[in-house]
Amino acid sequence: MKGIYLDHNATTPPHPAVVEEMRACLEQGWGNPSSIHAHGQTAKRILDLARHRVAALVGAEPEEILFTSGGTESDNQALRGGSILRPEGAILTSAIEHSAVLDTCKNLAAQGREVRILPVASNGILDFDALKAPSNGPVALVSLMLANNDLGTLQPVRETTEWAKTQGAIMHTDAVQAVGKIAVDVRELGVDLLSISAHKLYGPKGVGALFIRRGLQLPALLHGGPQERRLRAGTENLPGIAGFGKACELAKAHLERRSAHCRHLRDLLERGVLEGISGTRCNGDPKQRVPNTSNLSFEGLIAEDLLLNLDLDGISVSLGAACQSESRKPNPVLKALGQSDAEALSSLRLSMGEGNDEDDIRRTLEILKTTVSRLRQRIQS
Template sequence: MRIYLDHNATTPVHPEVASAMQEMLRENWGNPSSTTAEGAQARRAVDRAREQVAALVGADADEIVFTGSATEANNTALHSVARASDRTRFLSSTIEHPSVDEPLAFLGEQGSQVIQIGVDETGRLDLTSLRLQVDDRTALVAVILANNEIGVVQDIPTLAEIVHRIGAHLHVDATQALGKIPVDVATLGADTLVGSAHKFNGPKGAGFLWARKGVLLTPWIRGGPQEKRRRGGTENTSGIVGLGQAAELARVDLPVRATDSARLRDRLWEGILEGVPGVRRNGSEEHVLPNTLNVEFEGAAGELLLQVLDGEGIAVSAGAACASGSIEPSHVLSAIGRNPEQARGSLRFSTGLRNDEAQIDRVLGLLPGLVARAREVAA
């Protein structure tokens, strides 16, 4: 049995989600835009999913637009604000996901001013710097609610106050937060927010964009009246139903999921501290997702550690990736002040459904020996 500790990369599909999707594929295959009975039946399933997703984030259903991924939802949101605003300054943080960084870089190529605000060594956004940089030329501030690599959670309500004081738009990437911590659009004070089903036990290829009423959305994908002309293309109805079912389960089960994943994550960290010398945690220990643990194993070759763990049946992620033959440190670990060697020795463990104590103990049994080997290789 494999031990999957990589839930921030993707999650297994929940059996109830798979059943709902299968039923959709088998029995409810109509086109939601058709005026036939088949169309109406599919439309009802899509409408229900929209309610379920809206309930997860405390929104109204008509504020939810289904997309093919959080990447697409981020693109749509940033593109829409750029189109609607005559301001040309865009701010984000140094620890955003590429699906925010790259559309912003594209706006930069087209003449907008794009500025990344730094974070402190725990990964929290530098609010003093934000206050200095936000001005009346600022169209948008994009901030990741919970970071995918180190799990740091930002103080979005405080950010929202700063951003709105100057009349700018606050975009929040909540992809990693959903299903792990409570996410409520009103409490956060966001203007747009995105999520993705496959990060909370739903299917891949099903994301959503929430936009506060009054935010003008420009479709990123044109060519049809679907999603009230906010996203063209016949709906991925089974994916949408899977997203809806996953959202409902995530909302109802959230307290249990959060407690369980935190208990296992903490057991893992305490065990590592006890059994492996020369370790330190990357990112905030206080403002962090309940399931995420990013650890630097000083002087170890993380890429080797990852491979050997995989060979032992254990899935984790590395803090550095091999790009064009050289080891590229993660931009998130660089942003919190880790040098390339420290990033190379870092691994991310992310717990989730179906993990248990016995699995954590097996990992703890193996790690001291494997880390020692990965240190010899790096030396």
């Protein structure tokens, strides 16, 4: 029986058209985009096309797209570059950011930078009043994710940007879990910087982008060559970038169909769990969220036991961010929502994708029901 993959927030399987684009690039576009000869020009055309496709997905100009090695680098470039550009004032971020943002902020704090971590409400959405509370001084930069990776909750980025502008601050959003799932437009959001990662939208791993609003003179973090308008030296990961561009083109063309499909499956799953298994709860906000993510608590259980049992039955789910999954600590995002350790340890994240179907959800529900009741009986006996 085929396995059921319900962990699309960790990564997505590359789309066959993406694989084909990358293969064609490796075979025919292997030149160096910086070379003047014909091989170089072929490679340069691939690079330009990909930049156009990425820009089109988020409503940016191609010149505003910087290719990076993924979401983590984009976040680092935004925060480190932004903090160099604005050397005075605090950096504000939320308590439920991905570690690519939170750990970078901690590192900047260790270097003496003032960092303020803002709380979220129990539904996983930024406490807007805490953001606007009279601060101790100027604000240099605000970083607020568009969609949370564990809960799928959408954050008030547009409103936060409006406020950040009144403070003269640079506004960054980590949109890694939003791009490809909902319509994202950099002009509508008003942000200065926006992070994207290819492998969350059926593209390859190790490639991403940072949108940098035209006019913002972000300093380079990598030196050594003229690539990416001198912002990121080094010969480009052209096959990855080509695949990323194709993934963005597909995401734009199929956005509505993909989100309706995921929403339908997610609702089917949540109804089945909440109505069919006692002591279950949905975490996050039921409305303000991306369509593919469900974070569910199973009272009295350690979700890791559930995950391992589901894995034996061929169902892949997660406890939260893949890069945190070795820590065996309560999920920090759920702790930030005010949950106890026991509550936070009892939650599973299931994230659907375009390859899932109703049969996957029905089988997952069946196996979940029997596994939860077996684990609960074991605890009682």
